[in-house]
Each structure stands twice: as structure tokens, then as C-alpha cells.
Amino acid sequence: MADTGLEVRQLYSERDDRVLFGDLCFTLNAGDVLQIAGPNGSGKTSLLRILAGLSSRYQGDILWHNNSLNQQRADYLQQLLYIGHGAGIKAGLSPLENLRWSCALRGLQNNDNQIREALLKVGLRGFEEQACYSLSAGQQRRVNLARLFCIPAQLWILDEPFTAIDQRGVAEIEAWISDFADGGGTVLLTTHHRLGISRPLRVIELGEGS
Numbered sequence: 001m002a003d004t005g006l007e008v009r010q011l012y013s014e015r016d017d018r019v020l021f022g023d024l025c026f027t028l029n030a031g032d033v034l035q036i037a038g039p040n041g042s043g044k045t046s047l048l049r050i051l052a053g054l055s056s057r058y059q060g061d062i063l064w065h066n067n068s069l070n071q072q073r074a075d076y077l078q079q080l081l082y083i084g085h086g087a088g089i090k091a092g093l094s095p096l097e098n099l100r101w102s103c104a105l106r107g108l109q110n111n112d113n114q115i116r117e118a119l120l121k122v123g124l125r126g127f128e129e130q131a132c133y134s135l136s137a138g139q140q141r142r143v144n145l146a147r148l149f150c151i152p153a154q155l156w157i158l159d160e161p162f163t164a165i166d167q168r169g170v171a172e173i174e175a176w177i178s179d180f181a182d183g184g185g186t187v188l189l190t191t192h193h194r195l196g197i198s199r200p201l202r203v204i205e206l207g208e209g210s
């Protein structure tokens with residue numbers, strides 16, 4: 001049997017008696033980029049939260065490298081990086097402190113140099129030790145996105161990564177996604193933005209009749 005990365009089989013989820021998606025099937029391998037599209041309320045975040053292991057409101061099977069997620073949850077979570085659409089940071093802590101926490105939760109410690117490089121990469125040079133509440137919405141979002149560069153992962157699950165990001169920043173994030181996939185990473189994301197990446201893009205549209 002061929003080794004697949006993430007496989008979703010007949011996934012079904014509903015909210016308040018409304019089917020968000022039913023019989024959803026797809027497979028994602030190394031280098032794949034999949035956009036989950038659809039109107040507000042169609043279930044994009046719900047799907048991403050399920051795939052990030054944060055919600056069990058579903059029926060169907062999710063497999064990672066051919067084995068059920070439920071049988072290897074800890075391993076899967078260790079290889080996954082999920083960035084939700086919220087700020088995802090503690091406002092009273094600095095970017096450096098927030099990222100130290102994120103890294104420590106993954107068992108990564110004493111990596112301030114890597115964190116500083118990540119903050120540099122997302123355009124936050126000079127803001128490393130400033131409390132996050134004093135940063136702009138876009139800068140706070142960039143703190144969260146810096147996790148992409150200090151936490152190793154095989155799979156990125158990104159919910160609206162472009163929210164509050166300026167035009168140049170959008171192009172940078174698109175390049176990061178392409179580079180990550182070029183290196184064998186897998187990306188699953190939602191966005192209402194028309195994605196410009198240098199990789200073939202697959203799109204699944206949720207919504208009426210999906």
C-alpha cells in the first residue's frame with residue numbers, strides 16, 4: 001500500500017442539524033497545497049479544527065501515513081502546526097516570550113536564536129521584547145506566524161493566515177507556503193484571498209451541496 005500523508009475518508013460533520021459537509025474525501029501528500037474555500041459559515045474552520053485534532057464533532061476516518069489518527073494522536077500532533085484565525089498569543093507577553101511558550105509546548109527549549117531569526121523573518125525586528133498588546137493587529141498576527149519558522153512540522157494547517165496582513169506580507173506568506181511545499185511539506189489552508197503560489201493548488205469548495 002502506498003504511503004499517503006493525510007487521508008480523509010467520508011468525513012461528515014453537522015452543526016445545529018445543518019450538515020456542514022458529508023462524504024468529504026481527499027488525500028494530501030508531501031508537497032501538496034490544498035485550499036478549503038467556501039462562504040462564511042460553510043464549515044471551513046470546523047474542518048480545520050477537526051483535522052488539527054481540536055474537535056471530535058465528526059464521523060468518518062482521518063488517517064496519517066495510513067494509520068488512524070486516533071491510534072497515533074500524539075505523533076500526529078507533533079508533526080502538525082496549526083495556526084487558527086485568532087491572534088493566538090498572550091497580549092501581556094512579548095513576541096519572544098510567546099514563542100518561547102509555543103516552542104516549550106513542543107519540547108523545544110533554549111532556542112532564542114531561532115526565535116529571533118523567525119521574528120526577523122516575519123518583519124518584527126526591534127519588537128522582540130515589546131508587550132504584544134502594544135503591537136498592531138497585523139504585527140500580532142505576524143508573531144503567531146513566526147511559529148512557522150521555529151517549530152518544525154510536516155503539515156501546516158492555516159486558518160485565514162492573511163488576516164490583517166499587508167499586501168507585501170501576503171506575498172511573503174505565499175512564498176513561505178510555496179517554499180515549505182517545495183521542501184516536501186504539506187499545507188492545508190483557508191482563505192478568502194485569491195492565492196498566488198508557485199505550486200499547483202488544489203481547492204475544495206464547501207457550501208451548499210458540498
Ligand SMILES: Nc1ncnc2c1ncn2[C@@H]1O[C@H](COP(=O)(O)OP(=O)(O)OP(=O)(O)O)[C@@H](O)[C@H]1O
Nearest residue numbers: 015016020038039040041042043044045046047206
Ligand atoms: N462554537 C460553536 N457553537 C455553535 N455553532 C458553531 C460554533 N462554531 C461554529 N459554529 C457553526 O458552524 C457553522 C460553520 O462555522 P465555521 O466557523 O466552520 O465556518 P467558516 O466556513 O469557517 O466561516 P467563516 O468564513 O466565516 O470563517 C456556522 O454555522 C457556525 O454558526
